[in-house]
Amino acid sequence: MTTTTIAVIGAGIGGLTAAAALHRRGIDVHVYERGDTLREQGVGMHLGPNGTRLLNRMGLAGQLARNAVRPEALEVRAFHDGSTVARQEMGVAWEERFGAPYLTVHRGDLHRMLASLLPAERVHTGRELTGYEEGAKGVTLRFAGGTVTRASALIGADGVHSLVRRRLAGPERPVYSGNCALRGLVDAAALPDLDPALMYMFAGPAGRVLLYPVRGGRQFTYVVVAPAPEGLDESWTSTAGPADLDATLAGWAPQVRALVGTAREVRRWALYDRAPLERWSTARTTLLGDAAHPMLPHHGQGANQAIEDGVALAICLKEEASGAAGIAAALRRYEATRRPHTTRVQLGSRDGRPTTTQKRNPSMTNNLGNNGSNNNRNVNNQAADMAWILANDVEANLNRNDNLHSNAA
Numbered sequence: 001m002t003t004t005t006i007a008v009i010g011a012g013i014g015g016l017t018a019a020a021a022l023h024r025r026g027i028d029v030h031v032y033e034r035g036d037t038l039r040e041q042g043v044g045m046h047l048g049p050n051g052t053r054l055l056n057r058m059g060l061a062g063q064l065a066r067n068a069v070r071p072e073a074l075e076v077r078a079f080h081d082g083s084t085v086a087r088q089e090m091g092v093a094w095e096e097r098f099g100a101p102y103l104t105v106h107r108g109d110l111h112r113m114l115a116s117l118l119p120a121e122r123v124h125t126g127r128e129l130t131g132y133e134e135g136a137k138g139v140t141l142r143f144a145g146g147t148v149t150r151a152s153a154l155i156g157a158d159g160v161h162s163l164v165r166r167r168l169a170g171p172e173r174p175v176y177s178g179n180c181a182l183r184g185l186v187d188a189a190a191l192p193d194l195d196p197a198l199m200y201m202f203a204g205p206a207g208r209v210l211l212y213p214v215r216g217g218r219q220f221t222y223v224v225v226a227p228a229p230e231g232l233d234e235s236w237t238s239t240a241g242p243a244d245l246d247a248t249l250a251g252w253a254p255q256v257r258a259l260v261g262t263a264r265e266v267r268r269w270a271l272y273d274r275a276p277l278e279r280w281s282t283a284r285t286t287l288l289g290d291a292a293h294p295m296l297p298h299h300g301q302g303a304n305q306a307i308e309d310g311v312a313l314a315i316c317l318k319e320e321a322s323g324a325a326g327i328a329a330a331l332r333r334y335e336a337t338r339r340p341h342t343t344r345v346q347l348g349s350r351d352g353r354p355t356t357t358q359k360r361n362p363s364m365t366n367n368l369g370n371n372g373s374n375n376n377r378n379v380n381n382q383a384a385d386m387a388w389i390l391a392n393d394v395e396a397n398l399n400r401n402d403n404l405h406s407n408a409a
């Protein structure tokens with residue numbers, strides 16, 4: 001039996017960020033990952049300024065500059081002929097507006113960067129949590145194969161199908177959105193009509209295609225969100241095929257057909273929606289990332305929110321945690337900071353879904369007094385919501401609250 005202080009379950013983007021932020025603050029932390037190796041499924045992702053400002057402060061600015069792309073603009077194209085419908089300048093304009101860059105990055109690259117912030121002996125692969133007991137003096141963690149470990153606190157960063165969330169919140173019934181995401185990577189050279197300095201959105205009547213550059217613009221990630229029957233897996237381990245892409249995008253613009261002609265490995269993720277949780281924590285256990293707030297991907301914020309969670313948790317544990325009362329207070333403060341924020345992001349993420357989804361599932365409301373089929377919030381509200389999300393600086397907010405607290409004392 002070994003003893004650690006903070007045990008993080010799951011070495012995804014959320015778990016690694018939390019562990020790196022804790023380690024950086026001198027807190028004893030170990031990460032337990034069920035996979036035999038450290039790797040991230042999937043292709044590209046968006047990193048908003050709310051995430052990049054934190055990653056930069058953790059020392060990743062140089063690696064991000066070398067591996068990610070700062071798209072100059074988002075072009076919205078007509079799905080049937082590819083003509084430009086609208087253009088949103090990003091690049092320098094957004095970096096100045098939000099105080100940090102908006103980047104697109106390959107998930108594997110970001111995952112490697114985060115892992116590089118931790119000594120190898122802090123990350124244990126091939127360790128699947130199967131159960132745990134929380135007591136007055138600590139948490140006992142049980143892993144497949146019979147290994148047992150003790151920790152002062154347990155952080156469930158174990159993703160959308162989290163065991164820790166089930167233990168904390170009980171069983172749940174996810175609601176199928178009516179849509180799947182198909183995605184993969186293609187070489188930018190195979191799409192000569194598209195500029196690898198830009199992001200593209202082709203918005204059709206029954207779905208949409210998002211294309212954005214990764215790996216210094218050498219490749220595009222594509223994400224196709226379109227209706228699909230229920231029953232497919234909520235996981236990137238579910239593969240589709242070029243034929244699925246072909247059928248979904250029949251009759252679309254030449255640029256989209258060029259994508260269909262070159263795409264080889266196509267992965268599929270069935271999009272499910274879950275209500276925000278009422279509670280994340282007990283005295284020694286809490287949740288983080290998708291385990292805490294699984295959200296639809298339409299705002300491109302799940303991993304960004306996980307990064308914010310990781311940094312917030314480390315700040316709270318550093319400032320409050322000495323002894324059992326300190327850990328409980330730190331987890332309370334973490335949840336009080338993060339749960340209202342991520343609840344708003346989680347509910348807002350429902351608004352970005354394609355309109356067909358709203359017809360298929362009018363029961364999915366944004367809990368703000370409207371239902372999906374009413375075309376609930378207008379585009380201006382969505383833009384304001386995104387600006388609120390991207391402007392967030394979770395570290396500055398926590399420090400500001402600390403100052404207010406000490407000034408009042």
Ligand SMILES: Cc1cc2nc3c(=O)[nH]c(=O)nc-3n(C[C@H](O)[C@H](O)[C@H](O)COP(=O)(O)OP(=O)(O)OC[C@H]3O[C@@H](n4cnc5c(N)ncnc54)[C@H](O)[C@@H]3O)c2cc1C
Nearest residue numbers: 010012013014034045046129159289290300301302303304
């Ligand atoms: C189509 C799509 C597009 C998206 N695009 C974006 C985007 O552009 N930007 C963005 O910010 N987000 C995006 N997201 C969301 C993002 O992918 C997730 O929010 C993010 O990866 C969650 O990270 P996590 O670390 O919380 O969970 P995960 O990445 O799921 O990591 C959980 C880890 O825990 C491990 N694990 C699970 N159970 C156990 C156990 N019992 N014991 C030990 N280990 C365990 C798993 O193996 C895994 O490594 C998208 C999602 C989808 C579906």
